[in-house]
Amino acid sequence: MNAIPLWGAIAFAILIVGGAGLTLLGCIGLARFNAFYARIHGPTLGTSFGMVGIIFASALYFTLAEGRPVMHEILIAAFVVITTPVTLMLLSRAALHRDRSEGAPDVPAPRRRIAAREPQPDTKI
Amino acid sequence: MTRILPHPILTIALTLFWLILQQSASVGNLILGLAIGLSAGLATRSLGLDKPKMGKPWKAVELVFVVLADIVRSNAAVAWVILTHGNSPRVAGFLRVPLKLRDHTALAFLSIILTATPGTVWLEFDEEAGELLLHVLDLVDEEQWIDLITKRYERRLLEIFA
Numbered sequence: 419m420n421a422i423p424l425w426g427a428i429a430f431a432i433l434i435v436g437g438a439g440l441t442l443l444g445c446i447g448l449a450r451f452n453a454f455y456a457r458i459h460g461p462t463l464g465t466s467f468g469m470v471g472i473i474f475a476s477a478l479y480f481t482l483a484e485g486r487p488v489m490h491e492i493l494i495a496a497f498v499v500i501t502t503p504v505t506l507m508l509l510s511r512a513a514l515h516r517d518r519s520e521g522a523p524d525v526p527a528p529r530r531r532i533a534a535r536e537p538q539p540d541t542k543i
Numbered sequence: 544m545t546r547i548l549p550h551p552i553l554t555i556a557l558t559l560f561w562l563i564l565q566q567s568a569s570v571g572n573l574i575l576g577l578a579i580g581l582s583a584g585l586a587t588r589s590l591g592l593d594k595p596k597m598g599k600p601w602k603a604v605e606l607v608f609v610v611l612a613d614i615v616r617s618n619a620a621v622a623w624v625i626l627t628h629g630n631s632p633r634v635a636g637f638l639r640v641p642l643k644l645r646d647h648t649a650l651a652f653l654s655i656i657l658t659a660t661p662g663t664v665w666l667e668f669d670e671e672a673g674e675l676l677l678h679v680l681d682l683v684d685e686e687q688w689i690d691l692i693t694k695r696y697e698r699r700l701l702e703i704f705a
Contacts, residue, residue: 440622443622443625443626444661446625447621447624450630452630455637458664458678459621459662459680462621462659462661462662462664463618463621463625465658465659466618466660467618470614488566490563493564496560499659502659503651503654503658506664506665507654507665510665510678514667529671529674
């Protein structure tokens, strides 16, 4: 383990506190907003720049401490970025389905499919 | 070629992932990584996914920088909304965006972009009407948001996946 230079310590301290702070803000938004659709915006702070800050801090710290480039944290970023939309879409579409079937007034209705609603011609022989 | 390598991009990406994960590019790890990449590519073939048609893949570099800049901007914007409007965002709302994109890979990338930039959440995409339903946290100007998505992201994605 090498000694960490002061500029490095300051840089990754800023990154960690910034990333953790953004994630905390996202969680506060998740807890405090009044509607589901507003709430799901909160955690995306943590999955975007909150995550980036902490990952950069980790890469910088271990690069300085071990004296060789450490970049495998980038895989965490890749997988978080790829998988977050799946969870988020599942959650939001479930909420949308619930609100529509309950007839909530402020939720946009699905597009009407005219073709599917037309009475089918009688195909009995 | 397509029999052994049905998804060359997936195979290359997985091999790279393996090398980064092992933090070494030794011959042994390269062989192991290639084995994983090849077998995963073969396994994926049975899913019968359609292959993305690449038009100008180099345009992706430009898109990455555009998106990175937007992520910084929207992070600040959403953090500001949470700090200043603690209980209810003032103008959150639903937004319908007409899209020309139909390629599934391109749509997947658009969903990643919209999720990675806080402030927009992808709700559903109506493939028949080509319409995307979003929820936007700070919906001051609908036209501006539609312009942002169609002119900044969709136009570039259309070029990449021509």
